[in-house]
Amino acid sequence: MDITSIKLALQDSKLGFVGAGKMAQAIADGLVKQGLISPSDIHASAPSDTNLKLWREKGMNTANCNEKIIRNCKIIFIAVKPQYFHEAISDIKTTDGIANRLFVSVMAGFSTTALEEVLNRLMPSPRVVRVMPNTPLLVGAGCSVFCGGSSAKEDDMLIVQGMLSELGKCIQIKESMMSGAGVISGCGPAFMYLLIESIADGGVKMGVPRDLAQQLAAQTMLGAAEMVLKTGRHPGQLKDEVCSPGGTTIVGVQTLEDRGVRSAMMAAVEAATLKSIDLGKKK
Numbered sequence: 001m002d003i004t005s006i007k008l009a010l011q012d013s014k015l016g017f018v019g020a021g022k023m024a025q026a027i028a029d030g031l032v033k034q035g036l037i038s039p040s041d042i043h044a045s046a047p048s049d050t051n052l053k054l055w056r057e058k059g060m061n062t063a064n065c066n067e068k069i070i071r072n073c074k075i076i077f078i079a080v081k082p083q084y085f086h087e088a089i090s091d092i093k094t095t096d097g098i099a100n101r102l103f104v105s106v107m108a109g110f111s112t113t114a115l116e117e118v119l120n121r122l123m124p125s126p127r128v129v130r131v132m133p134n135t136p137l138l139v140g141a142g143c144s145v146f147c148g149g150s151s152a153k154e155d156d157m158l159i160v161q162g163m164l165s166e167l168g169k170c171i172q173i174k175e176s177m178m179s180g181a182g183v184i185s186g187c188g189p190a191f192m193y194l195l196i197e198s199i200a201d202g203g204v205k206m207g208v209p210r211d212l213a214q215q216l217a218a219q220t221m222l223g224a225a226e227m228v229l230k231t232g233r234h235p236g237q238l239k240d241e242v243c244s245p246g247g248t249t250i251v252g253v254q255t256l257e258d259r260g261v262r263s264a265m266m267a268a269v270e271a272a273t274l275k276s277i278d279l280g281k282k283k
């Protein structure tokens with residue numbers, strides 16, 4: 001879907017957010033920053049004013065009532081913690097006149113079948129798209145994976161992919177891969193921040209000023225990521241090219257291997273995936 005069609009669809013549908021926290025704000029602010037929607041076409045709900053006041057300061061519409069969002073908007077992001085989803089939907093007392101909505105869930109672990117079951121109380125055959133985005137889409141460098149529910153239409157998939165592709169990479173995958181792939185995109189930034197922080201700490205330990213160490217670590221991670229994406233070469237090969245025989249890097253690499261950094265990273269992805277599957281089971 002081209003950018004003009006996305007803009008028109010968003011202007012026509014209005015964009016709703018049930019849940020107004022960090023992930024919802026990253027998506028809404030990212031879309032506004034990229035010029036895809038104006039703040040006045042965005043509506044968000046949450047029980048308290050803690051987050052909503054930030055939305056109002058940006059000219060967006062807010063409500064403490066989820067029903068209002070579902071009435072006002074035709075495309076609605078569900079951005080509450082998975083454990084609050086039932087409560088958020090059971091808040092909605094009058095469902096008359098609510099139809100033809102597209103629900104885009106960003107909740108970890110919630111399958112499209114489970115989403116459809118809950119949303120069935122609002123309308124028959126709810127159209128659902130399940131996404132696992134990440135917060136870097138705020139700066140146009142996001143990474144999202146998504147899949148459609150049983151009643152999602154081709155246009156629903158296109159609008160979601162169109163919107164999120166404007167904020168970074170957005171890839172359609174099979175639902176069976178959502179938990180594992182969603183951990184790489186959704187949780188991944190936290191793992192990467194931890195690496196940036198600890199490499200910067202190492203620099204500080206060696207006498208590099210904190211600001212400089214952090215800037216160097218972040219830019220180096222960005223550069224390494226660009227090398228993998230733009231050259232298409234294997235990360236192992238790229239790593240080998242940095243390690244001069246008898247040089248400094250290989251000594252650092254051995255230290256990382258001794259401390260089990262690869263195994264720790266793999267175990268982190270596995271543990272977070274199992275947690276996501278577990279969150280899904282409780283629904």
Ligand SMILES: NC(=O)C1=CN([C@@H]2O[C@H](COP(=O)(O)OP(=O)(O)OC[C@H]3O[C@@H](n4cnc5c(N)ncnc54)[C@H](OP(=O)(O)O)[C@@H]3O)[C@@H](O)[C@H]2O)C=CC1
Pocket residue numbers: 018019020021022023024045046047048049050051052066079080081082084087088106107108132133134135186187
């Ligand atoms: N943070 C991230 O990087 C990512 C998060 N996600 C998913 O996004 C979702 C939200 O996470 P995140 O933004 O981090 O969480 P936050 O805690 O920042 O935000 C949660 C929001 O939900 C609101 N809320 C709580 N109960 C209800 C309710 N009954 N009805 C409506 N709104 C409600 C909260 O209200 P109040 O403002 O009053 O506290 C808050 O605005 C989760 O499902 C998570 O799995 C997915 C990918 C990445």
Ligand SMILES: O=C(O)[C@@H]1CCC=N1
Pocket residue numbers: 108186187
């Ligand atoms: O930690 C979480 O559960 C959410 C989902 C992915 C990132 N944050």
